[in-house]
Amino acid sequence: MDEHLESNRALWDEWAEINARSGLYDLEGFKQGGLRLRDYEVEEVGPVGGKTLLHLQCHFGIDSLSWARLGAKVTGIDFSDRAVELATGLAAELGLDASFIRSDLYELPEHLDGEFDVVYTSRGALCWLPRIRPWADVVAHFVRPGGFLYVTEAHPILWAYEDDFTLKFPYWEHDQPVAIDVKGSYADPTAEVTTEKEYSWNHGLGEIVTALAEAGLRIEFLHEWPFVDWELPFLEKHDGRWSMPGQLDGTMPLMYSLKATKPA
Numbered sequence: 214m215d216e217h218l219e220s221n222r223a224l225w226d227e228w229a230e231i232n233a234r235s236g237l238y239d240l241e242g243f244k245q246g247g248l249r250l251r252d253y254e255v256e257e258v259g260p261v262g263g264k265t266l267l268h269l270q271c272h273f274g275i276d277s278l279s280w281a282r283l284g285a286k287v288t289g290i291d292f293s294d295r296a297v298e299l300a301t302g303l304a305a306e307l308g309l310d311a312s313f314i315r316s317d318l319y320e321l322p323e324h325l326d327g328e329f330d331v332v333y334t335s336r337g338a339l340c341w342l343p344r345i346r347p348w349a350d351v352v353a354h355f356v357r358p359g360g361f362l363y364v365t366e367a368h369p370i371l372w373a374y375e376d377d378f379t380l381k382f383p384y385w386e387h388d389q390p391v392a393i394d395v396k397g398s399y400a401d402p403t404a405e406v407t408t409e410k411e412y413s414w415n416h417g418l419g420e421i422v423t424a425l426a427e428a429g430l431r432i433e434f435l436h437e438w439p440f441v442d443w444e445l446p447f448l449e450k451h452d453g454r455w456s457m458p459g460q461l462d463g464t465m466p467l468m469y470s471l472k473a474t475k476p477a
Contacts, residue, residue: 217390217412218317221341222292224408228398229273229296235400237443238275244307248279251442254335254365257434257470261285264330267355269318270338274300278309280333287311288329290321319347321355328357334364336442336468337399340372345386345416349424359477362430364421365470367441372415378447385417399443418469430473437466 233240243249262284268277271289273296281287281304289311291297300313316324332355342348352362375381382391390412397404422432439462440454448455449462456462 215343218292218343220408220410221412224395224406224411225272225291225293226295227406227408228400229293229299231398231404231406232400233273233299235398237400240275240303243275243278244303248282249275250279251365253438254363254470255283257436257472258331258333258363261331265327265357266331266333267325267329269321269332269334269352270341271300271313272296274303274311274313276335277311277313278304278307281309281311285310285331288325289313290316290318290325292317318342318351321351325355327355328360329355330357330360332356332360332362334362334366336366339364339366339416339421340413342416343390343414345420346424346427349421349428349430352425353428353430353475356430356475358475361433361472361474362425363470363472366468368437368466368469369415369417369421370465371441371467372413374447376446383415385415386420387414390414422471425471425473430475433472433474434470436470438468438470439463439466441467 232238261280264285266280266285266287268289271277271291274289277287277289289300294315297313297315304311314325332352356362369384373380373382373384392410392412395406395408395411396402397406440456442454444455449458457465
């Protein structure tokens with residue numbers, strides 16, 4: 214793991230603790246029941262009762278455990294030790310069928326056996342990976358024949374913009390990461406964090422789709438959405454989501470969802 218990923222791992226160890234007690238995640242509310250999944254992703258993934266589901270980059274497991282509440286047998290992986298500790302404890306506390314493994318994503322085939330009916334990854338995950346093609350190879354390795362990958366993610370065009378809606382960062386994959394000064398956590402900007410920088414990489418939508426196709430998966434759909442689920446300075450809140458302001462609402466893709474199957 215290179216210096217940038219090591220720094221990110223230290224950051225996510227800190228963020229796991231901060232985010233788990235933040236109002237954004239409302240962990241205590243989650244413990245009382247319900248799901249931390251969006252209606253569209255539950256509909257697009259379909260019934261998961263009795264299915265095996267692998268959640269890549271699962272953080273402290275709140276989304277993973279939502280799928281377990283819907284009946285899936287869940288395995289979550291994350292490179293943060295603290296996140297995996299929190300997820301494991303939460304699964305035990307709630308009595309849900311889920312286990313968690315600490316692993317760098319690219320090294321996961323060395324640490325996990327088997328294939329899964331569903332491989333899942335969600336919002337704000339892919340930008341922490343330097344290369345998308347090796348990610349696609351790992352995904353294809355774990356999708357069973359007849360199973361599928363489901364991704365719901367921020368649109369790469371969104372990551373190209375600065376907070377003042379200035380086009381600033383690369384859209385396509387790039388060697389050198391974008392380095393940003395850390396100010397707390399996205400869930401709690403006032404939190405004290407000792408890691409100074411976060412490092413991220415963008416991947417164009419065409420690069421993502423092509424990587425999955427070259428890894429042997431068949432793209433079933435790619436939906437682009439004009440909203441995100443978190444606040445950004447240049448967006449406005451509409452019906453619980455954030456989208457472009459005024460007459461620009463609905464004119465720009467801000468998220469996407471993708472389903473890709475492995476031929477049986």
